[in-house]
Amino acid sequence: MEMGFRWDFAYEILPQMLWATLNTIIAAGVGYAIALVVGLLFLLGQRTPSKIVNVINRELVEFIRSTPLLIQLFFVYFVLPQFGIKLSAWLCGMITIGLHFGTYLSEVYRGALEGVSKTQWEACRALNFSTVYTYRKIVLPQAFPIAIPGMGNYLVGIFKDTPLLSTIGVAELFHAATAVGGYNYRYLEPYTMVGIIFLTLSIPAAMWVRNLEKRVNLAQGKVKQ
Amino acid sequence: MSYFAFLAEHGPTLLLGTVTTIKVLVCSAILYVIISMIFGLMRLSKNPAIQGIATVYIEFFRGTSLLVQLFWVYYVLPFFGISLEAFVAGVVALGMNFGAYGAEIVRAGILAVPKGQWEAAHALNFSPAKRIKRIIIPQIFPIILPPAANLTVELLKATALVALVTVVDLTFEAKQINSITWLSAQCFGTALLIYYIMARFALVPFLRWLEVVAARKVGR
Numbered sequence: 104m105e106m107g108f109r110w111d112f113a114y115e116i117l118p119q120m121l122w123a124t125l126n127t128i129i130a131a132g133v134g135y136a137i138a139l140v141v142g143l144l145f146l147l148g149q150r151t152p153s154k155i156v157n158v159i160n161r162e163l164v165e166f167i168r169s170t171p172l173l174i175q176l177f178f179v180y181f182v183l184p185q186f187g188i189k190l191s192a193w194l195c196g197m198i199t200i201g202l203h204f205g206t207y208l209s210e211v212y213r214g215a216l217e218g219v220s221k222t223q224w225e226a227c228r229a230l231n232f233s234t235v236y237t238y239r240k241i242v243l244p245q246a247f248p249i250a251i252p253g254m255g256n257y258l259v260g261i262f263k264d265t266p267l268l269s270t271i272g273v274a275e276l277f278h279a280a281t282a283v284g285g286y287n288y289r290y291l292e293p294y295t296m297v298g299i300i301f302l303t304l305s306i307p308a309a310m311w312v313r314n315l316e317k318r319v320n321l322a323q324g325k326v327k328q
Numbered sequence: 329m330s331y332f333a334f335l336a337e338h339g340p341t342l343l344l345g346t347v348t349t350i351k352v353l354v355c356s357a358i359l360y361v362i363i364s365m366i367f368g369l370m371r372l373s374k375n376p377a378i379q380g381i382a383t384v385y386i387e388f389f390r391g392t393s394l395l396v397q398l399f400w401v402y403y404v405l406p407f408f409g410i411s412l413e414a415f416v417a418g419v420v421a422l423g424m425n426f427g428a429y430g431a432e433i434v435r436a437g438i439l440a441v442p443k444g445q446w447e448a449a450h451a452l453n454f455s456p457a458k459r460i461k462r463i464i465i466p467q468i469f470p471i472i473l474p475p476a477a478n479l480t481v482e483l484l485k486a487t488a489l490v491a492l493v494t495v496v497d498l499t500f501e502a503k504q505i506n507s508i509t510w511l512s513a514q515c516f517g518t519a520l521l522i523y524y525i526m527a528r529f530a531l532v533p534f535l536r537w538l539e540v541v542a543a544r545k546v547g548r
Contacts, residue, residue, distance in 0.1 A: 107407075168526035169481060170520045171488035174499055179518060181512035266395040270492065277396065290403040298400060301392040309391065 113292040116283050120296050123279030128304075130193075130275050131262040134200035138261065139254075141205025146212045164206045172203050173267055180271045196268040206262055211253035215246040248319040255312030259305055276300060297328075333376065334514045338505050342515075345501030346522055352487045352497060356422035357480060363427025364476075368434025369460070384399070389428035395423045395467035396488055402493040418490030426483050430476065437465060469542035477535035481527055488523070498522060 148160030167175070180195045219242050227237040269278035280293035312322070370382035389397065398421040405412060412420065427452040441464050491499035501518035506512050 161387045165528065166520075166524055169485070170523045171499065171534075172486040173488045173491075173521065174502065174516055174519050176515040177413065177503065177506070178512070179505060185512060263393040266393045267489075277399075278394070281399075284403075290399075291407045294396065294400050294404050297396050301396060302388065305391045306387060 104121070108295070109289070109292060112287070112289060113296060116293060119279060119283060120276065120293070120300065123274065124304075125298055126274055126279075127262070127265050127276040130196065130200075130265045130273065131258070133197050134204070134265070135261050136203025137197055138204035138208050138257070141201050142208025142212055145205055145209035149209065149213065154241050156206075164209065167203055167206045172199065173198050173270065175203060176267060176271055192268075192272045195271060196273045200261060200268075204226040204257055207257055207260075208254065211250050211257070212246075214253065215250035216242070218249040219245045219307060225270060248322070251319050252312060252316040255308075255315060259308050259312065261304060262308070263301065326328065331514060334509075334511060335518070336413055337508075338515065340510075341501050341505065342498060342518060342522065345416075345496060345498035346526070348415075348497040349484075349487055350492055350526075352418055352422070352495065353484055354486065355419045357483060358485065359419060359423025360430050360479075361476075363423060364430025364434045367427060367431035368438065371431060371435045372438060376415035386428045386431050389425050389434075394421065394425045397425055397491065398489055398493055399413065414494045417493055418487075420493050421484065422486060422490070426479060426486070428434055432469070432491070433472050433475045433479065436475075437468040438472045441467050441514055458490070467546055473535070473539045473542050477532070477539065480535060481531060484527055484531055485523070491505065 112268040145160060145164055148156055149164075151157065176196065176199045179190075179199045180192065183190060223241055223245065224237065227241050232241070250299070265275055266277035268275055269281060272278070276297055280290075280297045284290040367382045369387055370378050371380045371386065373382070386528065398418065401412065401421045402414065402417040405417075445463055445467065446459070449463040454463065476512065488499040491497050494500070498519055502515045505515040509515070
């Protein structure tokens with residue numbers, strides 16, 4: 104077998120890898136969208152007045168957060184069909200990622216809401232604003248900037264966890280690399296290219312999140328350091 | 329087949345896998361703590377070359393996916409004549425990946441030590457090495473342990489990935505049993521429960537205890 108990095112081989116498989124990258128981006132985007140909504144649901148469960156709902160919600164979040172995403176993927180993918188629910192690998196992957204990261208996002212939301220000073224609520228009460236109005240006009244505009252860095256970080260986090268989807272057969276970037284590598288019995292180029300593609304996408308994304316964080320802090324009149 | 333019959337037949341295998349998972353966790357935790365300390369300090373160095381190396385390391389490992397790094401270490405390094413055993417490859421990949429995240433925690437922790445402490449150490453004419461070792465390091469533990477505890481729970485979850493490079497851990501055994509029996513709910517459900525118990529009732533209490541000890545050491 105030829106040693107060293109074979110540029111011609113890398114060039115040959117490049118189009119295939121780039122197409123698969125598109126799938127990875129779609130998977131991350133859809134998974135993130137689901138996670139954003141699931142996070143809201145968990146937040147609601149946390150804030151409802153019912154004690155039982157609170158406890159169940161908290162334990163469920165704790166359970167999802169302290170078990171590996173990989174086994175959760177296997178669980179959803181292999182167990183649901185036994186109950187007659189046949190879903191595609193894509194759908195299973197999206198649901199699992201959405202659930203898993205939804206628990207993290209609910210924490211981000213909670214932290215952001217708690218970051219809004221209590222006096223804001225009291226002032227709204229004093230001004231006789233309705234709860235909906237208070238949320239919409241006073242609390243959420245202040246909470247959202249606090250949530251942005253956390254939300255951005257989990258977008259990057261989901262993106263970096265999409266290769267796990269290859270284990271249940273979702274044809275994303277890592278799956279393509281494994282397939283190409285197995286077919287040609289050369290893993291050096293495909294896996295290295297996956298690494299480089301991830302770097303070129305996630306470093307700008309992380310920088311963008313950091314930049315956003317700085318701008319939000321400036322706009323809020325808070326200057327770090 | 330009832331769940332108890334399943335446990336009686338496959339429980340021991342799953343427990344054996346759990347032991348391997350714990351071994352992977354302990355080894356990679358030690359490695360990641362060492363790497364975080366080294367690179368966290370390097371990141372704060374005034375020498376641009378040292379700082380540059382640390383920045384590149386951290387950005388590289390945080391910028392790519394753990395699974396990709398793991399496969400790279402296990403399947404690609406042999407192309408360069410470095411063949412690692414699956415267990416070693418798993419520990420190295422986990423340790424290096426989490427070391428990059430840990431280095432950022434260490435860096436933030438060192439920066440969070442009040443400036444007066446640095447100045448006082450300076451005024452007392454401590455050498456730079458002694459300043460770090462005797463004054464700063466003992467004080468960063470109460471600051472870095474809470475985020476490091478979160479990271480360590482993440483590490484426990486991430487150890488599941490080593491199953492994909494043929495380390496016979498809990499995840500691997502669960503997958504294996506699933507492919508023989510097709511009792512997916514039982515085997516993956518049990519694996520999830522074992523991970524949950526390890527995280528919630530062993531690892532987290534241990535890390536909380538460490539936090540208390542560290543806080544007491546600096547008189548809080």
